[in-house]
Amino acid sequence: MAQQQDQTLERPFGLWTATALVVGGTIGAGIFVLPSQLAAYGQTSVAGWLIAIAGTMLLGLTIGALVRARPQASGLMELCSDGLGAGVSVLMGWAYWVSVWASVAVLATTGASYLAVFVPWLGQSPLNVALGAVAIIWVITAMNLTGARTAGRFQVLTTLLKLLPLIAVVLILLRLVLGGGEAFSQVRQAPFSTSQLPGVLNLVFYALVGFETAAMAAERVRQPERNVPLATIAGTALIGALYLVISTGIAFAMPTEQLTNSGAPVADFVSRYWGPWAGQAVAAFAAISAIGCLNAWVLISGEVPLGMARTGLIPDPIGKLSAHGIAARPVIAASICASVLVLSNLSRGTAGLFDFMMRLTSSTNLILYLGVCVVALRFKVVRPVALLALAFSLWTLVGAGWEVLAWGGLLLLTALPLHMLNIRIRSAGSS
Numbered sequence: 001m002a003q004q005q006d007q008t009l010e011r012p013f014g015l016w017t018a019t020a021l022v023v024g025g026t027i028g029a030g031i032f033v034l035p036s037q038l039a040a041y042g043q044t045s046v047a048g049w050l051i052a053i054a055g056t057m058l059l060g061l062t063i064g065a066l067v068r069a070r071p072q073a074s075g076l077m078e079l080c081s082d083g084l085g086a087g088v089s090v091l092m093g094w095a096y097w098v099s100v101w102a103s104v105a106v107l108a109t110t111g112a113s114y115l116a117v118f119v120p121w122l123g124q125s126p127l128n129v130a131l132g133a134v135a136i137i138w139v140i141t142a143m144n145l146t147g148a149r150t151a152g153r154f155q156v157l158t159t160l161l162k163l164l165p166l167i168a169v170v171l172i173l174l175r176l177v178l179g180g181g182e183a184f185s186q187v188r189q190a191p192f193s194t195s196q197l198p199g200v201l202n203l204v205f206y207a208l209v210g211f212e213t214a215a216m217a218a219e220r221v222r223q224p225e226r227n228v229p230l231a232t233i234a235g236t237a238l239i240g241a242l243y244l245v246i247s248t249g250i251a252f253a254m255p256t257e258q259l260t261n262s263g264a265p266v267a268d269f270v271s272r273y274w275g276p277w278a279g280q281a282v283a284a285f286a287a288i289s290a291i292g293c294l295n296a297w298v299l300i301s302g303e304v305p306l307g308m309a310r311t312g313l314i315p316d317p318i319g320k321l322s323a324h325g326i327a328a329r330p331v332i333a334a335s336i337c338a339s340v341l342v343l344s345n346l347s348r349g350t351a352g353l354f355d356f357m358m359r360l361t362s363s364t365n366l367i368l369y370l371g372v373c374v375v376a377l378r379f380k381v382v383r384p385v386a387l388l389a390l391a392f393s394l395w396t397l398v399g400a401g402w403e404v405l406a407w408g409g410l411l412l413l414t415a416l417p418l419h420m421l422n423i424r425i426r427s428a429g430s431s
Contacts, residue, residue: 013214013220013221013222013227014221014222014227015226015227015230015231018214018221018227018228018230018231019214019230019231019234019235021213021214021231021235021296021299022210022211022213022214022231022232022234022235022236022239023163023235023238023239026207026208026209026210026211026213026235026236026239026293027162027163027166027239027242027289027292027293030206030207030358031166031207031242031243031246031247031266031289032110032114032264032265032266032267032282032286032289033110033264033265034203034204034207034243034247034265035246035247035250035251035259035262035265035266035269036259036260036261036262036265037203038200038203038204038247038251039251039254039256039259039260039265040190040256040260041190041193041196041200042189042190042191042192042251042256043189043190043191043192044190044192044193044196044197044200045200045204045247045248045251046244046248047192047197047200048197048200048201048203048204049204049240049243049244049247049248050244051197051201051392052201052204052205052208052396053208053236053240053243053244054392055205055388055389055392055393055396056205056208056211056236056240057233057236057237057240058385058388058389058392059211059212059369059372059373059389059392059393060211060212060232060233060236061233061382061385061389062372062373062376062381062382062385062386062389063212063215063229063232063372064215064228064229064230064232064233065229065376065381065382065385066079066215066372066375066376066379066381067079067215067224067225067228067229068225068226068228068229069379069381070082070379071224071225078307078310079372079375080092080093080368080371080372080375081312081313082375083371083374083375083378083379084371084374084375084378086312086313086419087419088371089308089313089371090308090313090314090415090418090419090422091367091412091415092367092368092371093304093305093307093308093313093314093368093415094411094412094414094415094418095364095365095367095368095408095411095412095415096304096364096365096367096368097301097304097305097330097334098364098408098411098412099209099360099361099364099365100297100300100301100304100334101297101301101334101335101337101338101341102338102341102357102360102361102364103209103210103293103297103357103361104137104294104297104298104301104334104335104338105133105137105338105339105341105342105357106357106358106361107290107291107293107294107297108133108134108136108137108290108291108294108338108342109129109130109133109342110286110290111133111136111287111290111291111294112129112130112132112133112135112136113129114264114283114284114286114287114290115132115287116129116132117280117283117284118283118284119132126346127346130342130343130346133342134339134342134343136291136294137294137298137335137338137339137342138335138339140291140294140295140298141298141331141332141335143295144295144298144299144302144326144331145322145326145328145331145332161285161288161289161292162285162288162289162292162293163242164285165266165270165281165282165285165286165289166242166246166266168270168274168278168282169245169246169249169250169266169269169270170242170245170246170249172269172270172273172274173245173246173249173250173253175273176253184252184253188256189251189252189256190256198395198396198398198399199399199401200399201395201396201399202359202362202363202396202397202399202400202401203358203359203399204243204247205362205396206358206359206361206362207243208236208239208240208243209361209362209365210293210296210297211232211235211236211239212232212368212369213296213300214227214228214231214232214235215228215232220303246266250265250266250269253269254268254269254272264279264282264283264286266282266286267279267280267282267283267286270282298331298334298335301330301331301334301335302326302327302328302330302331302334303327304330305318305319305327305329305330306319306321306327306330307319309327312422313419313422314418314419314422315418315421315422315425317329318330341357356404359400359401359404360400360404360407360408362396362400363397363400363404363405363408364408364411366393366396366397366400367397367408367412369389369393370390370393370394370397373386373387373389373390373393374390376389377390
């Protein structure tokens with residue numbers, strides 16, 4: 001254990017890169033498909049966005065306050081271990097790691113699907129899409145294995161590029177508003193429904209998952225007590241504002257039936273006002289967005305087990321650093337799991353894989369968020385905020401549905417053999 005702790009990690013991330021990690025890890029494929037998925041919910045989707053953004057900000061404030069209160073911690077895993085004990089922390093960390101490689105699978109598949117607009121071979125069959133997704137996974141994995149600095153630079157570049165189509169939507173909406181807003185008045189929206197709200201909340205929350213990436217990689221960030229909270233709050237605020245404007249704006253400006261049946265709602269919206277060439281441009285940027293988000297999650301797939309190993313939650317060799325300062329073993333393991341997930345779900349089709357894994361990712365992420373809230377309450381850090389964030393997390397988790405919760409529980413149980421092995425190894429070493 002001492003040898004593991006003596007390894008000095010490079011800290012290449014400043015405030016801008018940490019913020020780009022938050023934005024890049026959150027803006028992936030979700031915003032490019034959610035407008036069509038939410039179209040039928042009308043006013044309920046607006047309420048869902050507002051509640052989800054407010055709840056995510058509460059979670060961001062809680063995480064930022066914890067990091068500020070204990071800047072010496074390697075990340076959220078060490079904080080959870082200190083507050084909840086090793087056994088619970090292993091389950092939380094494992095759940096989060098599962099959500100990471102599940103997101104990798106979804107994002108790679110989405111990236112390959114959008115690239116099919118320019119490489120028709122990819123769209124000829126589900127197998128071709130899957131093979132393209134696996135290829136994307138391993139290209140990004142190889143880049144991450146060369147070092148965190150390279151991955152960080154790529155993250156800044158893709159974050160800037162992926163914002164361009166979203167800015168285009170905002171400009172179109174602004175023009176519609178300044179032009180009198182006739183387009184908005186022509187579309188009738190479904191009324192607010194209390195019964196639909198939990199399901200909508202869980203759906204929109206998936207698009208906000210990833211706001212904690214700077215805190216998960218706190219050991220890579222310079223001045224983490226300052227930069228991690230600022231990056232988390234600034235990134236979440238930017239993303240929330242963009243998502244609210246884009247998703248609700250598109251839903252209120254396009255006929256509901258047309259939007260519901262659209263496979264590429266953002267591209268169709270831009271094409272409606274700027275022409276077909278703009279739709280192709282949005283498809284390209286959607287692919288960039290998915291791959292950029294994939295890059296962030298591949299990076300985090302190594303940082304989570306690294307933090308767990310450095311705090312003694314899992315065997316030390318899992319967190320061993322490569323010559324490039326990367327925990328290569330968990331990164332490679334996560335990419336293998338993601339590849340197997342893509343190839344083993346061909347019968348679901350791309351849409352089925354995305355829908356199920358989106359909800360699974362949300363629910364497994366929420367386990368970590370629940371733990372963080374409990375830790376904040378135990379450490380007496382921003383207690384009122386943490387209590388509200390805890391209530392929000394529980395409400396959102398219930399909205400995932402029993403099927404997803406059951407699968408999440410089964411995947412959690414796979415952490416128990418690893419925890420027992422770690423106890424045996426450490427017991428043998430101390431005897």
